[in-house]
Amino acid sequence: MSRVRTFLLAVLFLCVFCLPLFSATQEFLSVQVKEGQMRSTPSFLGSVMASLAYGDRVELIEDKGAWKRVAIRGGKIKGWVHMSALSTKKIALRAGTADVQTGATSSELALAGKGFNAKVEAEFKNKNKNIDYTWVDRMEMLAVKPDQMHAFLKQGQVNPPEGVAP
Amino acid sequence: MKRDSLILFLLLPASLVICGCQTMLTATEKVTTQAESIGMIHPSYAQAIKKSTGAVSKSIEEFTPEQEYYIGRSVAAVILTKYQPYTNQPANQYLNLLGQTLAQASDMPEIFRGYRFLVLNSDEINAFATPGGQIFVTRGLLRCCRNEDAVAAVLAHEIGHIQLKHGIQAIKKARITDALTTIAAESARALAPNEVAMLTETFGGAIMDITTTLINNGYSRSFEYEADNAAQTILRRLGYDPNGLVEMLMVMGKNLKSGESGFAKTHPAPQDRIDEIQQKLGIKYSRVRTPDARQARFTKAVGKI
Numbered sequence: 001m002s003r004v005r006t007f008l009l010a011v012l013f014l015c016v017f018c019l020p021l022f023s024a025t026q027e028f029l030s031v032q033v034k035e036g037q038m039r040s041t042p043s044f045l046g047s048v049m050a051s052l053a054y055g056d057r058v059e060l061i062e063d064k065g066a067w068k069r070v071a072i073r074g075g076k077i078k079g080w081v082h083m084s085a086l087s088t089k090k091i092a093l094r095a096g097t098a099d100v101q102t103g104a105t106s107s108e109l110a111l112a113g114k115g116f117n118a119k120v121e122a123e124f125k126n127k128n129k130n131i132d133y134t135w136v137d138r139m140e141m142l143a144v145k146p147d148q149m150h151a152f153l154k155q156g157q158v159n160p161p162e163g164v165a166p
Numbered sequence: 167m168k169r170d171s172l173i174l175f176l177l178l179p180a181s182l183v184i185c186g187c188q189t190m191l192t193a194t195e196k197v198t199t200q201a202e203s204i205g206m207i208h209p210s211y212a213q214a215i216k217k218s219t220g221a222v223s224k225s226i227e228e229f230t231p232e233q234e235y236y237i238g239r240s241v242a243a244v245i246l247t248k249y250q251p252y253t254n255q256p257a258n259q260y261l262n263l264l265g266q267t268l269a270q271a272s273d274m275p276e277i278f279r280g281y282r283f284l285v286l287n288s289d290e291i292n293a294f295a296t297p298g299g300q301i302f303v304t305r306g307l308l309r310c311c312r313n314e315d316a317v318a319a320v321l322a323h324e325i326g327h328i329q330l331k332h333g334i335q336a337i338k339k340a341r342i343t344d345a346l347t348t349i350a351a352e353s354a355r356a357l358a359p360n361e362v363a364m365l366t367e368t369f370g371g372a373i374m375d376i377t378t379t380l381i382n383n384g385y386s387r388s389f390e391y392e393a394d395n396a397a398q399t400i401l402r403r404l405g406y407d408p409n410g411l412v413e414m415l416m417v418m419g420k421n422l423k424s425g426e427s428g429f430a431k432t433h434p435a436p437q438d439r440i441d442e443i444q445q446k447l448g449i450k451y452s453r454v455r456t457p458d459a460r461q462a463r464f465t466k467a468v469g470k471i
Contacts, residue, residue: 032231033276044270044403054232066273085276087230115349116233116369123366124240124373135251136242139282139300142258144266152263156314156460159405160271 029070029086031056032110036085037146038077042067045160048146049079055091055112229297229334229342233349235278237372238298241333244377245286245294245302252285252305252471260467261285264314265301265321271403272322272396274329281328283321285471291422291429294380295324297333307429308471310417313456314464315410319397323411326396332389336379337372344368384432391434391442398447407454408447415440 031052039046042064052058052072061078062069068086071078089110125131144152153160229237252258261283269281281299286292288304295301301324311317327333345368348361357365379385385393398408419436422429433439443449456464 032278034232034279036276044275082275084274110230111352112232114352115230115345115365116236116372118236119362120366120369121236121240123362124370127366127370131240131243131247133239133243135246135284136239136300139242139284140279142262142282142284143280144262148263149267149270152267153404156463157457158460160403161405 027060028057028090029060029068030089030091030110031058031081031085032087032089032091033085036081038070038072038079038081040079042069042080044082046080050077052081052085055093057090058086228346231278234334235298237334237369237376238296238300240369240373241296241376241380242298242300242302244373245296245380248381249286249288249302249304252287254285254471256467257285257308257471258283260463261303261317261321264318265325268318268322268400268404269299269325271400272325272329273399274325277328281325285468291418292432293320293324293429295327295333297328297331297376299328301325301328305471306421307418308468310414310421311464311468312413312417313410313454314460315401315407315454315456316414316417317410317464317468318401318404318406319408319411319414322397322400323393325400326393327385327389329396330389330392332385332393333376333380336385337375341368341371341375345372380432382432387434387438390439391446394439394443395446398443398449407456408443408449409451409454412440412443412449412451413454 031054034054036052036056037048038050038052040049041047050072056072058070058072058081059075060068061071064080066083067080068083069078070081070086087110091110091112093112125133152158265283266281269275277299279299281301283301283303285308286302286304289306290304291306291310293301293303293307301321303320303324307320308317311320345365348357348365348368351357351361384390394411397411401408401410415436418429422436434442444451
């Protein structure tokens with residue numbers, strides 16, 4: 001029984017010790033997509049108030065399911081970002097930056113532009129001359145803006161029901 | 167003793183949440199083993215805790231959205247060596263308006279460079295989605311759609327495959343390990359030329375794994391049902407009629423010729439998918455009715471495709 005109590009005390013100690021550490025540290029997330037969208041409400045229907053760049057660090061303020069309320073520019077701008085745009089890892093935009101040199105492990109750090117990248121694609125293309133990327137590049141130009149999406153829904157009388165937006 | 171166990175059970179997950187950091191994973195494992203050894207936790211429960219913390223640490227090692235984007239580009243390029251693009255601008259514009267709006271309502275609205283859609287100039291009934299967000303639909307498949315809600319269902323199903331990472335899962339495990347090992351080395355130093363060559367070879371292999379699955383073998387039946395499920399969620403969130411998918415599958419059942427390549431070979435029979443959707447989601451079929459404005463733009467863009 002005393003072993004049980006010692007063990008419980010140890011767990012308690014761990015919690016008490018970690019709690020102040022946790023609340024004192026700000027939690028940061030990184031934008032892992034080329035252009036992330038910050039919205040006014042935690043929903044795909046929320047208006048886009050800012051766009052975030054690949055590798056940007058944002059401060060986590062609030063968690064609401066798949067949506068994270070974050071702050072940028074030292075808390076000057078706050079808004080909602082979908083978790084699919086965010087990573088818990090730090091994203092280094094270039095090799096040889098301080099983080100990389102201090103030997104941060106790959107579980108904490110992701111290198112932008114590494115691994116399967118434009119260079120690997122170019123090598124692959126070089127070996128497979130029959131593969132043509134013309135239309136893959138053209139498809140990229142077919143981007144639709146958020147206001148076009150809203151207009152499209154409205155024009156087709158597509159009405160997202162209340163309370164089901166993710 | 168019972169009360170003590172109860173406190174412990176409450177404290178264990180709490181300590182994990184509070185400390186939410188990687189070092190805690192090993193700590194949890196030690197605590198769990200200790201608790202198990204003094205008979206406070208049933209071995210099966212201890213196993214479950216260790217397993218779930220292990221899964222968390224493993225999921226850290228995967229491709230970044232940027233890498234998935236590059237995989238997707240090359241998969242798309244290979245698909246476009248087998249199928250010609252249908253270069254009708256209004257049709258492609260309509261598909262992108264509809265598809266990109268649907269993607270916003272999915273569980274994965276943000277991918278590296280967004281979702282893109284293109285019609286393929288083929289009578290075959292087929293559709294493909296790459297891990298990078300490029301989605302292709304043949305004219306033959308669009309002919310199975312009688313309204314926008316049906317097209318929405320087709321596109322939402324493909325978005326579902328991307329959201330559920332079905333394409334990435336088609337890559338052979340050994341190749342993923344090879345690639346991630348090389349990429350991890352790249353964090354610390356520039357790759358030697360032979361390593362770049364190896365990475366390119368792995369890349370080519372991964373592209374082959376995915377395209378072979380997409381074009382020749384198809385996903386498992388369960389992946390197709392999962393994508394149908396995801397599609398239903400997307401349709402519901404936006405306010406499209408979930409019967410759009412059922413109706414499209416009914417027409418497809420009529421249009422599919424036996425022995426045809428494409429969907430017939432790589433997908434479960436349309437009727438089986440209808441049964442699954444209706445059983446699992448409790449949808450009772452009633453004819454899709456769309457507002458005139460919606461029907462008009464559908465007919466104009468792809469109605470006579």
